[in-house]
Amino acid sequence: xxxSKVSRLIMLCVLLLASGVASRSAVHASGDSDSGAGGVVAxxxxxxxxxxxxxxxxxxxxxxxxxxxxxxxxxxxDQTAHTSMGFSVVPLAACPSSLRLYRSTSYGGAxxxxxxxxxxxxxxxxxxxxxxxxxxxxxxxxxxxxGVNGSGSLYPGATGAGASAxxxxxxxDNRISSVYIT
Numbered sequence: 001x002x003x004s005k006v007s008r009l010i011m012l013c014v015l016l017l018a019s020g021v022a023s024r025s026a027v028h029a030s031g032d033s034d035s036g037a038g039g040v041v042a043x044x045x046x047x048x049x050x051x052x053x054x055x056x057x058x059x060x061x062x063x064x065x066x067x068x069x070x071x072x073x074x075x076x077x078d079q080t081a082h083t084s085m086g087f088s089v090v091p092l093a094a095c096p097s098s099l100r101l102y103r104s105t106s107y108g109g110a111x112x113x114x115x116x117x118x119x120x121x122x123x124x125x126x127x128x129x130x131x132x133x134x135x136x137x138x139x140x141x142x143x144x145x146x147g148v149n150g151s152g153s154l155y156p157g158a159t160g161a162g163a164s165a166x167x168x169x170x171x172x173d174n175r176i177s178s179v180y181i182t
Contacts, residue, residue, distance in 0.1 A: 040125040042068035051127040055110060061126065064094045065116030068126075074111050095181055097138030105133045105167045117181045120150040124177065132176040136164040143180040150178055 039052030042061055049056060049070065058070035060077040071077040094115040101123070103109030112128045114121055117140055123129045132144075137159055144155035155176065157169040167173070 039127070040068050042070045044070040045072075052125065053127070055127060058110075060111045060113070062098070062113040063116070063126070065119070065121075077111075077113065095138055095140035097140075099138055099140075099142045099179065099181055100136045101128060101132045101176070101179075102134040102136075103128075103131050105173075107134050107136065107164075107166060109133070114179065114181065120145075120148075120178050120180050122148050122178045124148070129177050130174045133168060133173050134164075134166050135159075135168075137161060141182045143182075144172075144176045145178045145180075146172075146175045148178050150180055152177070 039050040040063065041048050041050050042058070042063075044056070044058050049058065051061065051068070051070075055061065055070065057072060059072055060074040061068060061070040062077055063069075069077075069080075071080065095117050096115075098113040098115045100107075101112045101114070103111070112123070112126055115138075123131070135144075139161050141160045141163075143150070144157075144159060146152040146155075155169065155172055157163075157165055157172070168175070
């Protein structure tokens with residue numbers, strides 16, 4: 001019995017490693033990047049799209065800093081679990097719940113969901129620079145800046161864990177250029 005449990009655990013580790021390598025290769029081959037130097041390439045309905053060139057029919061995109069996937073709606077994004085063998089794999093550098101930025105007030109319009117922690121995320125690569133009108137912060141606090149790489153002014157509104165705003169603080173609508181998730 002012990003030997004079979006160990007064998008299953010080893011097989012699981014090998015499969016997870018293999019899926020991570022395959023996923024990383026596909027993403028890097030596509031040019032996915034949070035650097036802001038170029039556009040983030042996302043998977044949408046069986047093809048790659050460069051978010052800088054527009055989202056097309058996509059209305060919701062999610063990124064963990066390595067993989068970016070887009071959907072026709074926020075509801076579809078929420079229903080689609082990124083799973084491997086029946087359970088979610090969350091990178092160590094990802095927040096367990098996301099930061100969501102919305103193009104319209106009252107959590108409307110297109111939505112960009114981010115989970116990468118500990119790095120400045122430039123929104124220009126996602127085609128979302130100066131495009132945030134409302135937001136929901138997940139379990140990890142976030143900071144919003146009006147310049148790239150955390151430069152410029154810091155957003156003065158509430159952005160602690162669990163914070164949300166159906167509209168931005170006066171003067172900050174469509175002004176966010178980069179974010180940092182703690």
